Amino acid sequence: MTYEELCSFEVLYKAYLEARKGKRSKSKTIEYEAQALACTEKLSRKLAVCNVRQPDGSIRQQIRYVPSKFEVFAVYEPKRRMVHAPAFVDKVVLHALVDNILYDALTKSFIRDSHASQTGKGTDDGLMRLKTHMVDYYRRESHGADGWVLKGDVRHFFASIDHLKLKRKLKAVLDKRGVDPRVYELLCIYIDVMEDGLPLGYQTSQLFALMFLDEFDHIIKEKYRIKYYGRYMDDFYIICSDKKKLQCILRDVRALMDSYGLELNQKTAIFPLRNGIDFLGFHSYLTDTGAVIQKLRRDSSKRMKNKIRYWETAYPAGEVTKQEILRSFDAWDAHAAHGDTYSLRRKYADRLEKLLDCKIPIHRKINSNKLARDRRRARQCRCIYKKQHKALSLSVSQNTRPAEIMPWA
Structure with a gap:
């Protein structure tokens, strides 16, 4: 994908639809959504390349886009971290970059046992x-x-990530993949939003x-x-x-x-x-x-134990609702179900049943072998879909019947 295609209205609008998922109740998302067409068109113009005259008289193309200020806040679980959340308009740009260019360009060389931030892993x-x-x-x-x-x-x-070393590695990878050099320039703008290191919260x-x-x-x-x-x-x-x-x-x-x-x-x-x-x-x-x-790690168990102690005093006082307690416990229970934790989860669920006066079912232990089989089947289905999609595209371009390319069609 060229830089012009990346900055097109169609690509940015699709990125906006992805960026708003799960965030439609937030004020900045509502503001953008109220004038989504106009905001996306304006963003497309801002990302456009400008011709800048150099001191020697030559003309050089340059990206003048400036990211908006990010929001800084702290998260405390599992430990205290400072998160730098980008403005919604920058989330749209980041989605366009990652979904259309960056993810495929970078992850091709990753080994199987690198588990973070990749589709089908985690x-x-x-x-x-x-x-x-x-x-x-x-x-x-x-x-x-x-x-x-x-x-x-x-x-x-x-x-601790050094910007110069990161840019050197990034440029080598993008050049190897044949990515438009102007995409690299835009990525460098987002790398430099902080003086040192990378901001937690940026895609x-x-x-x-x-x-x-x-x-x-x-x-x-x-x-x-x-x-x-x-x-x-x-x-x-x-x-x-x-x-x-x-x-x-x-x-x-x-x-x-x-x-x-x-x-x-x-x-x-x-x-x-x-x-x-x-x-x-x-x-x-x-x-x-x-x-x-x-x-389960002892600190995770201890955090849930402390939460239950808080709920036992806060719930009768009306400081927390029944739905909030059940939602929080269900999320922790789903995570803990990956290990051999039935007795621990059942003990905590029994305490909450007495507090809330309702039956609380817990998740069955997640079978890692079944999980592996399910993911393997999903990968196989994706491969079959890609082959079919490629064959259909080829048949349309060559005016060929699908059955001539795909015997199973």
Whole structure:
């Protein structure tokens, strides 16, 4: 897609429809939606390239678009973070960039075990792959539950990403994919909205952060031939039977992170596999029989316990409604159902049943094998759809009957 196509009314209006999902009750969205056609047309003109005369008399095309001010607020779960939320008009531009160009250009080189911010992946997929890695290690490595884990985490990851290094990596990837250079210029404008690091809350920041450590993923997989490796943004693990090899990898990882301008935090360590791996909100243990037990992290359980204590005083006082309590508990229960947490969830549900005087069902344990099969079938369906769509497009362009290209049509 060229830069002119990206800035067209049709593409931006489609991006606006995506950006407003789940946000139609917010004031800024309502303001834009009230004059959606005019606002989108105005945005298209703002993004247009201008001819600027240089000091030597030559004419150079330049993008003069200036992003609006972002909103800064704090979130406190699972820990305190400052979020920089873009204005709604910038959300429209970011959706147009990511959905039409950036996602496909960047994610093509990502490894299977990079789990964050990608379609068909996420925390559920990361937990499922960790369980698969632990079971596979037990069955194939002939070491049983004996082994070692390198568990790492990057200190202040988003705030520490260097703009120059990021732009250099981004330009190399986009040039390789044949992306219009003016798209890179527009992306640089959004990179520079903060003096240091990347803003949490921008759609592009997630993909930029994943791309920044993509080289690190390939080094672990290809140079060190590590099979049991997974990463979710700045949090990663490596399972290996050789402790000395992990010590060597850790030294090289520290040097590599230093070259990126990053630093591993104090929690980074090598420890026995029997101790379990703390990853994506669960503590996963490999037993002597080869089973994997995934327990909810203690801080997540403690937060829900504290919430229930608050509800037990706030609900009788009318400070919180029954629907708000049920909605909050259901969200936590759906997350906790990925692990072996039935007794804990049932205990909390019983306390709420006494408080609210109603029956509260809890989710069944989510079967990771069934989840994997469902996702595999979904990927297969998407591949079949793409082949059919490509064949139909070819038949229209060549004035050919679909049956001549697709025997199953």
